[in-house]
Amino acid sequence: MNEQIVILDFGSQYTQVIARRVRECNVYSTILHFNTPAAKIAAMKPRGIILSGGPSSVYAKNAPLPDGNIFKMGLPILGICFGVQLLAQFLGGKVEKGQKREYGKGTLKIKDKSCALFDSLPSSLQVWNSHGDKLTKMPAGFKAVAVTENSEYAAIENRAKKFFGLQFHPEVVHTPRGKEIISNFVHGVCGCGKGWTMRNYVDQAVEEIRAQVGDERVILGLSGGVDSSVAAALLHKAVGDQLTCIFVNNGLLRAREAEVVQEVFGRNFKLKLQYENTSALFLRKLKSVTDPERKRKIIGKTFIEVFQAATKRAGKAKFLAQGTLYPDVIESVPIAGNPAALIKSHHNVGGLPKNMKFALVEPLKCLFKDEVRLLGVELGLPKEIVWRQPFPGPGLAVRILGEVTPSRCEILRNADAIVVEEMKSSGLYYKIWQSFAVLLPVRSVGVMGDERTYDYTIAIRAVESQDGMTADWVKLPYDLLEKLASRIINEVKGVNRCVLDITSKPPGTIEWE
Numbered sequence: 001m002n003e004q005i006v007i008l009d010f011g012s013q014y015t016q017v018i019a020r021r022v023r024e025c026n027v028y029s030t031i032l033h034f035n036t037p038a039a040k041i042a043a044m045k046p047r048g049i050i051l052s053g054g055p056s057s058v059y060a061k062n063a064p065l066p067d068g069n070i071f072k073m074g075l076p077i078l079g080i081c082f083g084v085q086l087l088a089q090f091l092g093g094k095v096e097k098g099q100k101r102e103y104g105k106g107t108l109k110i111k112d113k114s115c116a117l118f119d120s121l122p123s124s125l126q127v128w129n130s131h132g133d134k135l136t137k138m139p140a141g142f143k144a145v146a147v148t149e150n151s152e153y154a155a156i157e158n159r160a161k162k163f164f165g166l167q168f169h170p171e172v173v174h175t176p177r178g179k180e181i182i183s184n185f186v187h188g189v190c191g192c193g194k195g196w197t198m199r200n201y202v203d204q205a206v207e208e209i210r211a212q213v214g215d216e217r218v219i220l221g222l223s224g225g226v227d228s229s230v231a232a233a234l235l236h237k238a239v240g241d242q243l244t245c246i247f248v249n250n251g252l253l254r255a256r257e258a259e260v261v262q263e264v265f266g267r268n269f270k271l272k273l274q275y276e277n278t279s280a281l282f283l284r285k286l287k288s289v290t291d292p293e294r295k296r297k298i299i300g301k302t303f304i305e306v307f308q309a310a311t312k313r314a315g316k317a318k319f320l321a322q323g324t325l326y327p328d329v330i331e332s333v334p335i336a337g338n339p340a341a342l343i344k345s346h347h348n349v350g351g352l353p354k355n356m357k358f359a360l361v362e363p364l365k366c367l368f369k370d371e372v373r374l375l376g377v378e379l380g381l382p383k384e385i386v387w388r389q390p391f392p393g394p395g396l397a398v399r400i401l402g403e404v405t406p407s408r409c410e411i412l413r414n415a416d417a418i419v420v421e422e423m424k425s426s427g428l429y430y431k432i433w434q435s436f437a438v439l440l441p442v443r444s445v446g447v448m449g450d451e452r453t454y455d456y457t458i459a460i461r462a463v464e465s466q467d468g469m470t471a472d473w474v475k476l477p478y479d480l481l482e483k484l485a486s487r488i489i490n491e492v493k494g495v496n497r498c499v500l501d502i503t504s505k506p507p508g509t510i511e512w513e
């Protein structure tokens with residue numbers, strides 16, 4: 001692997017953000033559990049170590065602590081928040097409960113401009129704090145290089161050992177120049193180059209995939225979503241016709257989705273695409289079903305049956321490729337109160353049955369989502385696929401309340417196409433998390449021309465979110481809303497009313513089900 005920085009995770013909600021910031025500096029980063037043995041870290045030959053923040057107190061009985069030998073490896077270390085308190089605790093300083101919790105914006109005054117972390121930065125910086133405990137005595141060999149209103153040890157340094165500690169969070173956006181501090185650490189202090197780019201990654205991944213797969217065959221379930229699409233393009237580059245992609249049309253796809261996938265992957269990329277049009281089967285199984293959980297179960301089970309049969313038809317293959325991402329494989333440090341630890345059970349598809357014996361190829365498993373998108377661009381995938389909004393596996397079924405019928409699918413597909421089109425032309429589609437239409441099985445009276453109508457209602461849902469765990473509804477401009485409503489009601493047969501969903505998550509969810 002490339003030059004890398006190891007990040008020890010002490011349960012901060014920002015650990016992955018630190019890892020991403022390092023990678024944005026074109027340096028590879030790996031997140032490890034806080035108590036990873038120093039020998040194991042040494043074997044990975046990192047150029048430096050970052051100790052993440054965390055919700056614990058270093059003096060608490062069950063505090064997460066690292067292997068003390070990491071401080072004897074001769075590597076540069078940057079401790080952030082809880083991380084600086086660890087440095088102090090291990091090296092002879094003192095940490096105490098602060099008089100008042102320091103939370104939110106602060107101003108950092110740099111006292112020693114020669115500290116490498118603040119190279120090329122002004123002497124006063126806006127920073128973000130979030131800590132209760134406080135460093136009250138520095139360990140021997142350390143010097144305070146910056147202060148805040150509330151802390152005389154906001155940044156400390158042991159120049160000889162290349163140990164640094166920051167009481168604030170340089171990784172969050174509320175520390176606007178924090179990325180430069182991280183860049184100064186990884187480049188200036190640790191001496192890393194800028195080798196981590198998606199262009200380099202393509203070459204490296206292609207080599208690794210070829211080494212793993214040899215001349216065996218690979219199957220991939222292509223959904224048209226970002227992850228499976230990028231995985232498909234990458235594998236195709238690596239093993240060409242040894243790859244067969246299976247694309248299942250479950251009848252619950254958005255307008256033109258099946259066409260786009262066939263066009264991009266079949267005609268443009270010329271990869272072996274096995275198109276399974278099983279719409280009728282799915283819709284038959286969903287007939288008369290109204291309970292949302294049952295719908296999901298039926299769709300999940302039918303998908304596995306269809307996929308299993310399709311793999312048999314595809315011929316013998318040793319490997320199954322999956323678009324697993326880095327956040328799915330990081331061994332998480334379970335910390336109470338960390339919302340990222342909440343698992344949404346209904347999104348776990350449950351995997352494939354045990355009797356499907358494949359070895360796995362997971363070429364995206366060290367990448368974050370934003371890197372996967374960059375990789376997609378690098379591989380020549382169109383913007384329409386690389387930057388598409390998330391779309392749930394059970395498709396339109398979770399956006400049609402009540403029974404899913406072919407005619408309701410048709411109505412929703414038409415309404416949704418208008419939402420997507422108008423959101424794209426307003427420039428908002430790629431800026432927000434999701435925007436879509438929902439079909440409510442409620443009919444109400446209207447007048448169209450001289451006629452009385454009795455038709456369905458469409459709800460418009462547009463949300464902003466970082467990861468789908470929490471979300472805010474988007475305040476769409478009135479003229480856009482007006483256009484959406486008027487187009488949907490005029491153009492979509494079967495709809496005579498349009499409403500806007502203004503529920504945030506929590507307490508609502510993004511999808512209606």
Ligand code: XMP
Binds near residue numbers: 391393398505508510
């Ligand atoms: P909810 O509705 O739980 O959705 O607030 C959060 C995010 O997850 C997406 N979602 C799904 N994705 N399979 C998926 O792959 C599913 O079954 C599923 N259900 C919801 C949803 O679109 C939103 O982005």
